[in-house]
Amino acid sequence: MPVGQFDLFGGAPEPAAKPSAKAADHRAPRRGDSDRAVPPAAQDSHLAGLGAALPQGVHLGTSSWSFPGWSGLVYEGSHSEVKLSRQGLGAYAAHPLLRTVGIDRTFYAPMAEADFRRYAGQARAVAPDFRFLVKAPMLFTGPRLRSDDGQWTDNPAFLSAALATAQFVQPATQGLGDSCGPLVFQFPPLGPRFTRAPQRFADALAEFLLALPRLYGSAFYAVEVRDQELLTDDYLAALCAGGATHCIAIHARMPPAATQGRFWRDAGRLPLVVRWSLHSGMKYEEAKERYAPFNALVDEDPEGREQVAVLIAEAVRREIAAYIIVNNKAEGSAPLTIHKLADRLVQRS
Structure with missing residues (x-):
């Protein structure tokens, strides 16, 4: 692990698995692949x-868009992961139900304004x-850094509003312009230093949010x-003070979406943000292996889907925008989950 990175879950990093021939074929561009448009x-x-x-x-949208297994669902024909990453966004945005997308690569390293502009x-x-x-770079949301020799040190960039503004907020907002929606600061598990004293995190978060520049438009x-x-009244007060909302994380570590709803509802009239990341009770790698190539619903979660639909319906009644990002690891195929969710929303209306 390079110097300056940290392990999100506090354990030793595992060696990267050797890709299968099938997976390698998805990633490696074929001859002439770069010359063809992605329809x-x-x-x-x-x-x-x-x-x-x-x-x-x-x-409604998905967490990233470069999945070759979505052939026939989002894209026509067979395309490599590299090809879809570079040129698949236009075809993705042409899908009748896909009105947003998560940019996840920014979690691992800051991205240049020119790249944001190209996506937009x-x-x-x-x-x-x-x-x-x-998603904001984890450089600003992880309190500890881990070096190549396994030594942990305090992260000087943790909750640095100045650095987050220069390396994330300004490039994203200026590059995306009117296409910019939620800027999400995702905090990994922070450990007992904060979980045993949640007010410490709430106070630091409030100070950080108040120091960020004011945003305009969408x-x-x-x-x-x-x-x-960390889901306390002090946390809610920090969100309100800093003009931010709670992103509802549907994840094994977190309470149900309906329970988290109050931290969005009581934060004011900001849009609803839901990230459906992982099927209940599963670990990330387990879900990834079970669901690849992400072209079918393998483990449906109708209860979780209904909770999301109820929250969206509430946002619509309140005339507030809603951003729902679905990961393939939620049920097996994010586009198909969104299809089911859209069906339920229209039925409710």
Whole structure:
């Protein structure tokens, strides 16, 4: 692990698994692959009608977009992961139900304004009202750093508003422009230093949020935590003071979405943000292995889906925008989960 990175879960990093021949084929661009455009998958009239029936302000999308297994669901034909990463966003944004997408690569390293601008241009070319959810680099949300020799040190960039502004907020907002939606600060499990004294985290968070620049248009701040001990009234007060909302994380470490809903509801009139990351009771690598290549619903979660639908319906009633990001590890295939969710939303309305 390079100097300056930290282990999100506090354990020793595992060696990277050797990719299978099938996986390697997805990642390696084939001869002539870069010369072909990525066309959107053909969609039937039902899907088009479903997209037209979704309430305005409801932004459904997935966590990233470069999955070769989505051939026939989002993309037409077979394309490598590299190809989809570079040129697949326009086809993704042409899907009737996909009105937002999560940019996850920024969690691991800051991204240049020019890259944000390129993404925005690809999406706006086919969907002017498309929005991006962008994760802040973990450099600003992890309190400890781990060196190559396994030594842990305090992270001087942790909750540094000045660095977060220069390396994340400004490039993202200036590059994406009107296409910028939630800027999400996702905090990994923070350990007993904060979970045993949650007010310490709330106070530091409030100071951090208050020092960030004010946002305009459709851009706003959201905070996601992975320690349920941090969900306190002090945490809610920090969100309110800093003008941010709680990002509801559907994850094995967190309470149900319905329980977390009050931290969005009581934070004011900011949009609803939900990230459905992982199927209940599963670990990330377990879900990844079980669900690849992410082209079918393997373990459906109708109860979790209903909780999300109820929250979206509440946002619609309150005339507040909603951003729902679904990961493949939630049920097996994020586009198919979104299809089911959209069906339920239209039924409710």
